Amino acid sequence: MKKIGLLGLGFMGSTHSEVYKILCAQMDICVFGVCDQKQENALHASRVHGAKLYRTAEEMIEDPEIDVIDICLPTYLHFSYAKLAMEAGKDVFIEKPVVLSAEEGIKLLALQKKNGCRVMVGQCIRLWPSYVYLKETIDSGKYGPLKSLVLKRVSPRPSWGFENWYQDRNKSGGSVLDLQIHDLDFMRYLFGEPENFYAAGTIDHAFGLFLYPDGLTVQIEGGWDFPPSFPVSMEYRANFTQAAIDFQGGTVFVYEKDGRQFSANIDSGIDCGNCFGTEVADLAGYYKELKYFYECLLNGNEIVIASLEEGVKSIQLAYKEIAKGGF
Numbered sequence: 001m002k003k004i005g006l007l008g009l010g011f012m013g014s015t016h017s018e019v020y021k022i023l024c025a026q027m028d029i030c031v032f033g034v035c036d037q038k039q040e041n042a043l044h045a046s047r048v049h050g051a052k053l054y055r056t057a058e059e060m061i062e063d064p065e066i067d068v069i070d071i072c073l074p075t076y077l078h079f080s081y082a083k084l085a086m087e088a089g090k091d092v093f094i095e096k097p098v099v100l101s102a103e104e105g106i107k108l109l110a111l112q113k114k115n116g117c118r119v120m121v122g123q124c125i126r127l128w129p130s131y132v133y134l135k136e137t138i139d140s141g142k143y144g145p146l147k148s149l150v151l152k153r154v155s156p157r158p159s160w161g162f163e164n165w166y167q168d169r170n171k172s173g174g175s176v177l178d179l180q181i182h183d184l185d186f187m188r189y190l191f192g193e194p195e196n197f198y199a200a201g202t203i204d205h206a207f208g209l210f211l212y213p214d215g216l217t218v219q220i221e222g223g224w225d226f227p228p229s230f231p232v233s234m235e236y237r238a239n240f241t242q243a244a245i246d247f248q249g250g251t252v253f254v255y256e257k258d259g260r261q262f263s264a265n266i267d268s269g270i271d272c273g274n275c276f277g278t279e280v281a282d283l284a285g286y287y288k289e290l291k292y293f294y295e296c297l298l299n300g301n302e303i304v305i306a307s308l309e310e311g312v313k314s315i316q317l318a319y320k321e322i323a324k325g326g327f
């Protein structure tokens with residue numbers, strides 16, 4: 001049994017709590033403790049899971065009863081609490097972006113090497129069903145080589161957040177670190193580091209053009225400078241020699257060269273009622289990443305998808321883009 005301490009019960013911590021309602025019934029795990037600086041935020045999760053309510057993060061992290069700390073704190077707090085948790089010998093799940101700077105990431109990697117903690121980063125797109133479909137299609141080679149890929153993620157600036165931390169670039173890293181990181185990381189997951197790239201725009205709405213061998217071009221748009229009423233959207237468009245795949249409005253459309261066209265039947269591969277799907281609001285990606293994390297912990301497997309090292313490398317690429325774009 002893995003006993004979890006859920007740290008931070010704002011937007012993302014509440015989302016994880018919803019996922020744990022399903023996962024704790026399916027796996028040998030339980031939410032043992034919860035903690036939020038504002039206790040009223042953690043109260044609901046404490047009741048739902050029958051979990052102990054801790055007054056401070058330090059108290060929860062130091063409790064020897066707890067095996068795993070799930071960090072859903074504002075990004076600027078990830079480093080110090082991940083460090084504390086790793087020093088206490090806990091395994092750790094850290095929401096994306098893993099930390100605010102490459103230097104912090106390198107320190108956590110050194111700590112991990114020293115004490116062997118298992119750490120996963122919440123780069124959920126690596127496990128998001130519609131994106132898993134794209135990776136599997138590319139890897140299968142069924143539509144021939146990929147010529148170009150466009151990844152897009154746009155939204156209004158998050159209006160919630162503890163002490164308005166999203167509004168402060170020094171706390172959130174701006175839209176490049178907070179939002180575009182999803183697609184930068186997914187691109188790295190697909191193709192590794194780019195050979196060259198260009199960047200333009202601003203920290204709140206950036207455009208990157210990434211060049212890979214054999215003429216493959218990846219364009220990434222990420223921005224949260226849209227009006228409050230603008231819909232949150234994530235999209236991709238992949239152009240192969242034998243077909244094009246277009247993900248928009250939550251549906252993956254496939255257009256084959258011979259004229260056949262259809263919407264792909266995305267199989268989430270999970271059985272949890274209405275928790276799966278391809279819409280931004282659905283829990284499927286979060287469910288799948290946390291399930292993968294606990295499967296690795298329970299079975300003693302190495303965390304390969306969205307490891308700490310991968311999360312740090314994606315931060316490093318984000319900062320290279322910021323430097324090149326002069327954001």
Ligand SMILES: NC(=O)c1ccc[n+]([C@@H]2O[C@H](COP(=O)([O-])OP(=O)(O)OC[C@H]3O[C@@H](n4cnc5c(N)ncnc54)[C@H](O)[C@@H]3O)[C@@H](O)[C@H]2O)c1
Binds near residue numbers: 008035056161
């Ligand atoms: N994977 C995704 O799709 C996704 C989506 C949204 C946010 N996130 C990430 O999740 C993280 C959290 O974002 P959020 O939107 O939930 O933020 P939030 O502000 O809604 O929640 C943070 C919570 O942490 C609590 N908190 C602050 N300091 C604390 C402390 N010292 N001890 C205990 N609790 C404390 C706050 O009271 C708040 O409830 C961020 O890193 C964000 O980038 C990921």
